Amino acid sequence: MDMELFAEELSNSVQSIELGENNYSTDTNRFTEERIFEEISATTPKGYRLSHCLSEGVSGRVYLVTNSDATDCFAAKVVSIDGSFSYHSIPARTNNHLRDGILREYKIQKELQHPNIAAIYALKNTRNFSVMYMELIPCGDLFERIPLDIGLHIQQMFQYYFQILSALDYLHNEKLIAHLDIKPENIMLTRKDRAKLIDFGWAVDLKTCSKFKGLMGTKVYAPPEAWTCGFYAGPPADLFSLGVTFVTAVTGMRIWNSANAESDDVYRKWLTRSSDLYQTSPFDRLPADFVNFLIRTLAHDPNDRLTIPQIRKHPWFQLGLKRRLTPVSSAEKADRSGHDKENLRQFNQVPQSQPIAHTSCNLLQKQTQIPLDNKMILSQPLDIEGRLLATQLQPVEDKSASKRVKVAHLLKRMTRFFSSLGNEQHTMEVIRAVIAQHSYLRMTVRGPCNLLVEIRQPDLPLTVFRLLLYRLSGSIMADFRRVSGDGLLFHRIYAVIVEELKQIGAVNDTHPYLAQVLPETLEISS
The missing domain is CATH 3.30.310.80 (Kinase associated domain 1, KA1)
Structure with missing residues (x-):
């Protein structure tokens, strides 16, 4: 069968799946796909329509949005304000923060333009949903590339590390933003192997709140200072999480459950440099020069942890730069110009009825009290496009970004x-x-x-x-x-x-x- 026809058939198969589940659900899910489409269709820009569901999370779903002839597309992250998407109930206190949190996330991300950060276009509200329209990233998250218990080649992961480090440099030093939830699920990959950082649901504007306390983000990747009672800074926390992400990617294993020496035996051995640790998997598989780099980037004390300039000067990082055989395609601004300008000009407006976002230390401390296992904070996590069922209509890049050609890609997923x-x-x-x-x-x-x-x-x-x-x-x-x-x-x-x-x-x-x-x-x- 011709590849285009195969992709089209797969797309049709996907669209036929009804996720409303009213006849079978044992929960209180009230929304069929038809009801969702009907309510959200009024928020889409002229000439575009909601297509099928790409992925889902605890409090929302991600849908494909295409124009009439399917030559252009982006993603819509649809968050259910009352938790009707959820397979269990959402606490009322979380409901009260959802719209505020989504607006705060949108306001942070809409100001970001970097080749390794996903672009966001608009935020719209309906009675039951908040809808964020954003860049479609077609090739899944980093976990889609990681062979279980084997891991990626260190030099391949270095390419992604290099790119996300560039994104963090931009966030920390130019925009004064801390992401606070760096992990493989929040690193998406384009077809040209460009890594893009997504999901700013935990992000903090450092201009208004430079330090905070309590666990934020995902505990496996959180820094040790998040487990103490004191305040800590965002940039060192992000760099620690990126380091844990690196080790997870190159080993295909979780190195510890938490960077908490009081409760996690593996991290305690890492902290004391126990010789037993380096004789057990996955640490026994890591090259000595890489371990030396990790000791500095995963330092327990954030004051001892390498900064971005220090990381770039480290001998292991410099060697990684020399080993790069095929550089990533040239950096370019996140493409916001390919869509109809007039439609997006009117489209890209924050609703006037939307409450003002509050980014304060007190608010952040309150948010950390919500159980992390529920993954309910803001829009976290929706795993944007990380589980594409099949065909993606990805625009072909050109210098002018004035034309978009329909190209159907079948992504061979690991799951x-x-x-x-x-x-x-x-x-x-x-x-x-x-x-x-x-x-x-x-x-x-x-x-x-x-x-x-x-x-x-x-x-x-x-x-x-x-x-x-x-x-x-x-x-x-x-x-x-x-x-x-x-x-x-x-x-x-x-x-x-x-x-x-x-x-x-x-x-x-x-x-x-x-x-x-x-x-x-x-x-x-x-």
Whole structure:
């Protein structure tokens, strides 16, 4: 089959999936896709329409938005203010902060223009939703590239580290913004392997609040000072989180559950430089010069931690620059000019009825009191486009950015496979039987081809994923999407489920489309 036709068929299959789930849901979800489209359609710019759901999170979903002839597109992050998207109830105190938080996030991100930060176009409000229109990044988040328990080549991850470090330099020194939630799920990749930072739901304007206290962001990547009772600064915290992200990416493993020496044995050994630590995985796999770099970038005391200028002067970083064989495409401003200027001029207005955002130390301290496992703060996390089901209509870049050409890309994701069984019902029955064997997995049937699964393990954040089945060229594709929680844990559980399905012959490893179009990658030095 022609690739364009295949992508179109896959797109149609995706659009046919009903996520409203009214007939099967055991919760209070009130909104069908039709109802959502009807309410939000009035907020889209002239000539554009809401297409299918790309990904979802605890309090919202991300939809594809295209123009009439599908030559231009962007993403709409739709946040349910009353929690109607959620698979469990949202506390009332969180509801009260949602619109304020979304507006604050929008006001911070709309002022940012950097090649390694996702562009945001507009914020609109309806009775039940807040809608942020933003750049579509087609090739998933960093976790889509990380082989479980193996990791990326250090030099490939260096390319992404180099780019996000540039974004943080811009944020910290030019815009005086701290991101405070650096992690693999918040680093998206373009087709040219450009890394882009997303999700500013935890971001803080350092001009109004230079220091804060309490745990912010995601605990696995949070710095040690977040676990103390004192105040701490944002830039060193971001650099610590980026360092943990680097190690996670090159090992394919979580190095510790938290940088809290009182409760985490691995971090305590890291802090005391225990010789036992370097004889256990994954630390025994790390090169000595890289470990030396990590000791400085992951220093316990933020005053001892390398700053961005010091990182760039470090011998290991300088060596990484020399090893780069294929540089990332030249830096350019986040493209905001390709869409109809007049439409976006009127479109890009903050609603006058929207309450004024408050960014204060007191507010931030209050937000940290909300349990992190619920991942409810602001719009966090929605995992923007990280779990694309299939075809993406990505504009071809040119110097003028005046023309956009329809190009359908099939993204081979690490969390989907083709079933070797005869029909959807049989496939779902077998998958449910495999999942039921694990006591830490809790299932909720949301439709005949739609299953929601919670991963409950001690000392790890509650993680939720969705399984969707749909037909594609006579075959059945099983697509697993992380809804919320820990990305590494989700990939690990997915690997367990698929391996057990392979053992009983339920996975078709020879499907011809498995070898189709992949994202372009960089050459890596040996």
